[in-house]
Amino acid sequence: xxxxVIMKQTFDTEEKISISNGQVNENGVKFIINPYDEYALEExxxxxxxxxxxxxxxxxxxxxxxxxxxIGLAVGVDKxxxxxxxxxxxxxxxxxxxxASALKDLSYDLILGGNMSVDTGAGxxxxxxxxxxxxxxxxxxxxxxxxxxxxxxxxxxxxNTEIIDSALPLLVTAQQGLNExxxxxxxxxxxxxxxxxxxxxxxxxxxxxxxxxSQTVVTDLFLPPEKSAGKILExxxxxxxxxxxxxxxxxxxxx
Amino acid sequence: MSKKxxxxxxxxxxxxxxxxxxxLAAARRVAEGGExxxxxxxxDAQKHATILGQYGADTVYAVENEKLxxxxxxxxxxxxxxxxxxxxxxxxxxxxxxAGKDLAPRVAARLGIGLISDATDLTVExxxxxxTRPIYAxxxxxxxxxxxSVIFATIRPNNIPVLEADTGRQANVVSxxxxxxxxxxxxxxxxKKASSGVDLTEAKIIVSGGRGxxxxxxxxxxxxxxxxxxxxxxxxxxxxxASFCDYSMxxxxxxxxxxxDLYIACGISGAIQHLAGMSNSKIIVAINKDPEAPIFxxxxxxxxxxxxxxxxxxxxxxxxxLEEAVV
Numbered sequence: 001x002x003x004x005v006i007m008k009q010t011f012d013t014e015e016k017i018s019i020s021n022g023q024v025n026e027n028g029v030k031f032i033i034n035p036y037d038e039y040a041l042e043e044x045x046x047x048x049x050x051x052x053x054x055x056x057x058x059x060x061x062x063x064x065x066x067x068x069x070x071i072g073l074a075v076g077v078d079k080x081x082x083x084x085x086x087x088x089x090x091x092x093x094x095x096x097x098x099x100a101s102a103l104k105d106l107s108y109d110l111i112l113g114g115n116m117s118v119d120t121g122a123g124x125x126x127x128x129x130x131x132x133x134x135x136x137x138x139x140x141x142x143x144x145x146x147x148x149x150x151x152x153x154x155x156x157x158x159x160n161t162e163i164i165d166s167a168l169p170l171l172v173t174a175q176q177g178l179n180e181x182x183x184x185x186x187x188x189x190x191x192x193x194x195x196x197x198x199x200x201x202x203x204x205x206x207x208x209x210x211x212x213x214s215q216t217v218v219t220d221l222f223l224p225p226e227k228s229a230g231k232i233l234e235x236x237x238x239x240x241x242x243x244x245x246x247x248x249x250x251x252x253x254x255x
Numbered sequence: 256m257s258k259k260x261x262x263x264x265x266x267x268x269x270x271x272x273x274x275x276x277x278x279l280a281a282a283r284r285v286a287e288g289g290e291x292x293x294x295x296x297x298x299d300a301q302k303h304a305t306i307l308g309q310y311g312a313d314t315v316y317a318v319e320n321e322k323l324x325x326x327x328x329x330x331x332x333x334x335x336x337x338x339x340x341x342x343x344x345x346x347x348x349x350x351x352x353x354a355g356k357d358l359a360p361r362v363a364a365r366l367g368i369g370l371i372s373d374a375t376d377l378t379v380e381x382x383x384x385x386x387t388r389p390i391y392a393x394x395x396x397x398x399x400x401x402x403x404s405v406i407f408a409t410i411r412p413n414n415i416p417v418l419e420a421d422t423g424r425q426a427n428v429v430s431x432x433x434x435x436x437x438x439x440x441x442x443x444x445x446x447k448k449a450s451s452g453v454d455l456t457e458a459k460i461i462v463s464g465g466r467g468x469x470x471x472x473x474x475x476x477x478x479x480x481x482x483x484x485x486x487x488x489x490x491x492x493x494x495x496x497a498s499f500c501d502y503s504m505x506x507x508x509x510x511x512x513x514x515x516d517l518y519i520a521c522g523i524s525g526a527i528q529h530l531a532g533m534s535n536s537k538i539i540v541a542i543n544k545d546p547e548a549p550i551f552x553x554x555x556x557x558x559x560x561x562x563x564x565x566x567x568x569x570x571x572x573x574x575x576x577l578e579e580a581v582v
Contacts, residue, residue: 003364013393013507013508013509013527013528013531014526014527014528015527016394016527017391017394019395019397024390024391024395030417035509036509048412052558091369092360092369092370092372093363093364093368093369093370096364117316117354118391118392118508119390119391119507120390121372121373121390121391121512122358122360122370122372122373123356123360123372124360124363124370124372125360126360127328127357127358127360127361127364128360128361128363128364128517130328130361131332131360131361131364131365132364136328136329136439136440137328137361138328138440139328139356139357140353140357141501142292155355156353156503157326157354157445158352158353158454158455158456159447159448159454159455159503160445160446160447161445161446161448162442162444162445162446163443163444163445163446164327164440164441164442164443165441165443166439166440166441167339167438175502176495176502176505176509176510177501177502177503210350211484213368214369215368215370215401215402215403216369216370216371216399216400216402216403217399217401217402218398218399219398219399219400220397220398221395221397221398222395222396222397222535223393223394223395223396223398224393224394224396226533227534227539227552227553228562229551229552229553229554230539230551230554230555230556230557230560231555231556231557232546232551232557232559233556233557233558235284237558237560237564237565237568238568240558240560240565241558241568241569241572242572244540244556244558244569244572245569245572245573245576246266247358247556248517248538248556249576250536250557252537252556254460254516254517254537254538255517255573255576255577
């Protein structure tokens with residue numbers, strides 16, 4: 001079974017966001033594998049352990065993404081591809097076209113990715129990629145089983161669980177609960193240092209960046225107004241509770 | 256300039272979802288005198304036309320096909336692609352729901368257009384629609400526009416006010432048939448979770464628990480409070496990681512991002528990644544033993560105390576007050 005993991009490197013979720021010169025400030029920020037993509041990566045490694053085959057991890061992004069690809073290689077990925085040609089960076093429309101182009105010559109039974117990235121939070125690239133490759137997809141998956149060449153999946157749909165059958169090849173997006181991602185081992189990290197990362201450009205893919213321009217434009221970026229600390233109630237607990245209920249009714253008017 | 260706007264309405268458990276009505280309000284805002292068309296899919300599509308008309312649809316396309324009773328990606332893409340070719344809208348809106356966020360990117364790819372996901376607001380500026388959307392789960396916001404031939408966006412539930420129903424308003428109903436040939440996911444079973452009484456992303460009130468609830472049983476007082484308020488029950492990552500509750504309840508940068516009218520945080524310290532998921536709630540109440548807990552920095556009202564003392568009293572007090580309100 002051959003698997004491709006699509007991965008994005010994102011800010012650590014504990015990072016605060018600041019803006020300078022109209023951009024999100026990246027200085028001193030800790031970058032991690034997008035948490036949902038970590039589940040995708042773990043699932044790929046588990047399936048490889050069960051069925052054999054090859055796992056490829058692919059990402060579109062700058063050179064810093066290499067550190068996340070190395071983590072993939074350290075936990076058992078066979079091959080890492082980084083599309084670090086800036087002319088190919090852009091919105092979800094563009095990135096999915098770039099990935100589709102990079103995947104068209106790869107052999108895969110499964111494509112795994114996170115159900116969204118925790119930075120831009122759009123959750124578009126995976127489904128767009130499935131459409132472009134003309135394969136089925138199942139989103140926000142919490143359980144994946146492969147049996148007799150088909151997939152049986154559990155999908156989280158707003159609290160309900162849908163149990164779904166699908167043929168392969170298939171694209172799956174991971175939801176929290178799918179698995180418990182492993183940490184890379186020291187020997188794994190050492191071995192990963194020697195594995196190559198393939199760098200890919202527009203000309204390698206036979207793509208003309210001007211023919212796939214981003215379809216959306218960011219016109220402004222701002223931080224939400226800071227919340228001022230509210231009222232800490234005082235007195236005995238029963239009195240505080242009564243006061244709170246009154247405040248919610250008469251002042252906040254939410255009850 | 257007037258625009259033709261298509262709203263892809265969504266039905267859950269036999270009822271139109273509120274976010275579909277919010278989509279109609281958004282559509283009226285950008286149509287500028289143009290036509291607002293709603294589309295509903297599934298066997299009972301026709302019966303939702305009245306409400307859609309009252310809330311702003313001029314025309315309702317009812318696609319009555321039992322293969323569309325449950326959402327599956329490729330069948331829905333096929334149906335919606337056909338609808339879009341027939342209706343030829345300049346703008347398309349749908350809810351950023353479990354189905355909407357799964358489907359919209361695929362539809363956008365089929366149509367070869369851009370998509371603005373998870374918009375919380377929209378305005379028309381110089382004839383262009385400008386969307387506001389959160390990034391980093393609400394730690395920052397961006398304004399975004401689409402340059403595609405068709406403008407397409409998904410709208411986050413609970414953010415755009417619904418128009419007042421006009422009971423005299425009637426939509427023109429068009430019955431539209433689509434031959435579904437591309438059904439690739441087979442749904443064997445849908446398991447409804449007991450805890451999913453109120454959907455978190457659409458809940459007006461959320462009662463949420465953190466590590467302070469101490470165990471899965473510790474959620475019981477929170478559930479009782481939620482039952483009295485008709486609220487959804489959420490959790491912090493700490494509570495989920497400690498296996499006190501299911502991950503489907505998790506609120507935060509990983510997990511669900513929610514914007515209810517009232518968020519009651521019980522025994523939640525307020526890690527940055529949790530605050531990202533809930534700090535845009537209209538009113539936040541924090542109940543925590545630790546007066547230094549960061550959650551108090553974003554709370555409108557705070558009680559420093561043990562949640563196991565405070566929450567049951569709160570339940571009783573709300574019960575009393577709400578009963579009085581009925582009488």
